[in-house]
Each structure stands twice: as structure tokens, then as C-alpha cells.
Amino acid sequence: MRTALILLFLLALGAIPGAILPQRSLNQEKVDTYIADNGKLGQIYDKLQLFDVFSSTWFTAIYVLLFISLVGCIIPRTWEHYKAMRSQPVRAPKNLNRLPHYRARTLPASDFSDTDTYARDHITPLFKRWHTRETSASEDRAGQWSFSAERGYAREFCNLVFHIGLTVMLVFIAAGRLMYYEGQVIVIAGNENSQFCNSAVANFDSFRHSALVDGTRLSPYCLQIEDFKADYLSNGQAKMFTSDIRYATKDDVDKPTSEWTKYTLKVNHPLRIAGDRVYLQGHGYAPSFTVKWPDGETRTGEIQWQPTDMTNFLSAGAMRFDPPAGMYPDLQERRKNQLAIQGMYAPTAVFTGENNNVLSASRFPTQDDEAVAIDVFRGDAGLDTGVGQSIFTLDTSLIHQGLLSKIDRVNLRKGEKTTLNDGTEITFNGAKPFVNLQVSHDPTQGYLLGITLIMLAGLVGSVSIKRRRMWVRVTPQDDGTALVETAGLARTDRAGWGREFNKYARSILQEPDDDEYDDDED
Numbered sequence: 001m002r003t004a005l006i007l008l009f010l011l012a013l014g015a016i017p018g019a020i021l022p023q024r025s026l027n028q029e030k031v032d033t034y035i036a037d038n039g040k041l042g043q044i045y046d047k048l049q050l051f052d053v054f055s056s057t058w059f060t061a062i063y064v065l066l067f068i069s070l071v072g073c074i075i076p077r078t079w080e081h082y083k084a085m086r087s088q089p090v091r092a093p094k095n096l097n098r099l100p101h102y103r104a105r106t107l108p109a110s111d112f113s114d115t116d117t118y119a120r121d122h123i124t125p126l127f128k129r130w131h132t133r134e135t136s137a138s139e140d141r142a143g144q145w146s147f148s149a150e151r152g153y154a155r156e157f158c159n160l161v162f163h164i165g166l167t168v169m170l171v172f173i174a175a176g177r178l179m180y181y182e183g184q185v186i187v188i189a190g191n192e193n194s195q196f197c198n199s200a201v202a203n204f205d206s207f208r209h210s211a212l213v214d215g216t217r218l219s220p221y222c223l224q225i226e227d228f229k230a231d232y233l234s235n236g237q238a239k240m241f242t243s244d245i246r247y248a249t250k251d252d253v254d255k256p257t258s259e260w261t262k263y264t265l266k267v268n269h270p271l272r273i274a275g276d277r278v279y280l281q282g283h284g285y286a287p288s289f290t291v292k293w294p295d296g297e298t299r300t301g302e303i304q305w306q307p308t309d310m311t312n313f314l315s316a317g318a319m320r321f322d323p324p325a326g327m328y329p330d331l332q333e334r335r336k337n338q339l340a341i342q343g344m345y346a347p348t349a350v351f352t353g354e355n356n357n358v359l360s361a362s363r364f365p366t367q368d369d370e371a372v373a374i375d376v377f378r379g380d381a382g383l384d385t386g387v388g389q390s391i392f393t394l395d396t397s398l399i400h401q402g403l404l405s406k407i408d409r410v411n412l413r414k415g416e417k418t419t420l421n422d423g424t425e426i427t428f429n430g431a432k433p434f435v436n437l438q439v440s441h442d443p444t445q446g447y448l449l450g451i452t453l454i455m456l457a458g459l460v461g462s463v464s465i466k467r468r469r470m471w472v473r474v475t476p477q478d479d480g481t482a483l484v485e486t487a488g489l490a491r492t493d494r495a496g497w498g499r500e501f502n503k504y505a506r507s508i509l510q511e512p513d514d515d516e517y518d519d520d521e522d
Helices: 002-020 030-045 057-086 115-127 153-179 333-334 396-400 444-466 497-509
Strands: 103-107 131-135 144-152 181-188 194-197 206-209 221-225 227-230 238-249 261-266 271-273 276-292 297-304 314-319 338-346 349-351 358-362 371-379 404-413 417-419 426-442 470-474 483-491
Touching: 115 131, 115 470, 115 483, 115 497, 131 227, 153 470, 181 221, 206 221, 238 271, 238 276, 261 276, 276 314, 276 338, 297 426, 333 338, 333 497, 338 358, 338 426, 338 444, 338 470, 349 497, 358 371, 371 426, 396 404, 404 417, 404 426, 470 497, 483 497
Parallel strands: none
Antiparallel strands: 103 483, 131 144, 144 470, 181 206, 181 426, 194 221, 221 238, 227 238, 238 261, 271 276, 276 297, 276 426, 314 338, 338 371, 349 358, 371 404, 417 426, 470 483
């Protein structure tokens, strides 16, 4: 058991880097930033797998060794406990008066007829729930009739239940890592694209899965994000985040959205559906812009921007617009006239500078006075290169090569617009909140809860149940009297055993219920 305790300590020690350092499984971007900022130290950490602690070879080795050690402890202890349950209590020691708790009394002839009668009337009825043993004079160490009683076997049983539960928990945790998947998706609330369907991996912004999951058998259901509400203290600290949603399982997904089931999603109060858990992980804002070209055609774009200030939600982002095909029939000319926007969004804007024309911060996270500060670019925005583009920043290489040129810088409040040199108008429509949802699937969670409760019950039992032993020896005297001796031993916790022993001893020795020994707690 000592080895298991050492390995358990090493497992806890090994988990510390996973709590301190960024982990690839949670945020690859933070890991890359940490390595870039810390140079050689970051590279050493990476080689030691400190950014992948819980999937590292050394953490897995500790985990497996702990499992083997637990099994190696449990099997022999279970066998020993089984033999102890099947065997009788040990015979009474020859000298009972050497034990920590001992009392004796010589019974007068009027109170003692024979040993069998006395045992039947005054000894065995007291120990109905104990493991007992009667030893004849020929087998007793002192050559007299004796009686042995022991209780508290359930203590070791509960101890075994706890350790077996711990072992089974390790098995289920390992099984869960083989069958889990987890995906994140950002959904803008309250617009025509506020739905998410758990039908394909492609519907997620990011998706992680185990070796036994390929993403082709996801539980089908759909969500409609109707709104998002946030309550804040006066200093901007968040009190509560909620999102009113509707959901439909595969049997109801063809019904009108208005008939889907309502649910209020809260932080740490996930929606449980089809074996999955849908968590509200975060939120932000998605600015909306409408571009109106000189020929009258319009395009509206709405996409989430990344919060750079998680308190007041000053956010940064970018958007790209392809001009109408009718204005530029030539593909190359059309590519040269793509529009791009990059800038900052503030839900409650703070303007500074000589003319109060610099959007420097956001005063509060709610949309009290929303505004944007944007740079407008014209040229090749990379829309038709076939290469994935960041939704938060423009490709700086296109700017450095002169393929994308800045033509305007402007601050806009909600409803305001700017007109470019060719007559194109860009209007800021305001922003809508978005929610970051996490869909998690782990079929072992219910079993882990049950195992945890069983382990807790076993732990309580192993701590609260006491191991006790008592012996009684009756020695008849020649004058018709009898010397009755009783002794007790606490095999584990001795607290309270003195009072319990005295209670039994008074009944066995037929003594009056006085307080002479009640203070003897040990």
C-alpha cells in the first residue's frame, strides 16, 4: 500500500504543470505564445511534454503503475478479509488481566449454577451481532471455559470497497478518454444564422476526439440561440450569463422552430441532450457592416470579433467583402477591388485625443454607446486564394506586398456610415452578442458519479466502524462460587472503547449500573 500512496502522490505532483502551464488540448494558441515568449525554456518544457501533461508518456506511466499497484494491494487484502470472515475469533489469551481493559468478579453460589447456564443467560445474548466462539476447557489456554467475540469486520470491507472503487474509477476514466469527443462553436444570437446542428464535425469551429471516435456518429440534434443576457456589477464584474435557447432532437428537428423545446442555458448548468452536455463557455460581440456599392448592390457581413479586454469587451476583428460581379466582369479587376475592414469595437466607447477622435477603450461591457474604429482596405483580400483566412486579422503579407492598400480610417457609432472615394458606402449596423458553446460527450460520467458515491460510502464506513474484541472466562471454584473475568481490546480506534467495554462488562458480571468506570475512555 505504501507504493500506491507514493504513486498517488506522484500523480498529484505530476498534475501541477497541467494546472499552471497552458495545455494544447485546451488552447493551442496560448501554448504557441508561451513557447515564443519564453524561448529555450519553452522548448525544454515542450520536450518534457509539459504542455500535454495528461496525455504524456510519463503521466500515463504513473497512472498505469498506480493501477497495477492498487490491484496488487487489493487482491491479497480481499483474500485475507475473506478468510477472516470465514474463520472464528481467536481464543482467549491465557492471562486476561494483562490486556488494556480487564474486569473480574467472583459470583456467589446463589448467582451461579453452572457454566452453560450462566453463558446462555448472561453472555451469549449480549453478542448477537458479533462473531463469536465458545472454547471448551480442554481447548482453552487456561484450561477453563471461555468465550470470544469480535466485531468491526465491515471496516475492512468498506476499506476494500473504497480501493476497489478507486481502481474501477481509473478504468472508467481511461475508458472515457477512449470514447469522448468535445467541440466548440460560436453562434451569433438573434439572427437568421443562430442555429447549430450537431450533425457533422464540419459544423464545429474546433473539434477534439478520442481514438475510437471519428465524428461520423454524432448524436443528432439542433439548437436555436434566441438571445444572450449578461448581468454585471457597477465595476464591470460579471454576475450571471444566461442564454435562452430552443432545441430539438432528431425526431422534432423538422418541426417549426417555434415548437422546439425552450431552455435557459447558464454557466455550469449545461443542457443535457442525447447523451451530450452543451455548456455556455463564453460570449462576445459580432459587429455588423453593410457595404453599398455605387451600382446600388449591398452586402452585409456579421462575424464575431475577438475580445482583447475580457472585462469591458474591447474587441478586435476583420471582415472581407467581394464586390458585385456586375461591376467588375474581369476576375483580375474584381480581385483588385475587394474590400476589407480591420479594427476595434467597443460596446461602451471611450474616445481620447485632442479632438476625441481616438477610440482607446471600452468603459463597460454592455452596449451603452457602441462604436468602432476601423481601417478600410481595397485590393486583394485573399478571398479567392483557396487558403484559409483568419477571421480576426487581415493577412499582413498582402499589405506588405502592396496587394491590399489602406484607403480610409474612420470612427463610427451605430447607424453611422462612411463614403469611400469611389462612392461606396460602409455603414456600421451595431453588434449582436455571440455565445461560445462547448459540446461534450463522455458516456462514463454517470458511472463515475455512482462509483464516487460508493467510494464515499466506503470511506465513511472505514473511518467510522471500529474493530473490537472481547473475551470472557468462567472459572468455577470449589466452594460453589465462580470467578468471571472479562477483557477487551480495540484493534483500531480506541476512542470511546472504555465506556463501551464497561457497559458489556457490567452486564456480564451482573454489576449494578454505576458510574465507577464511566470515565475510562481508553
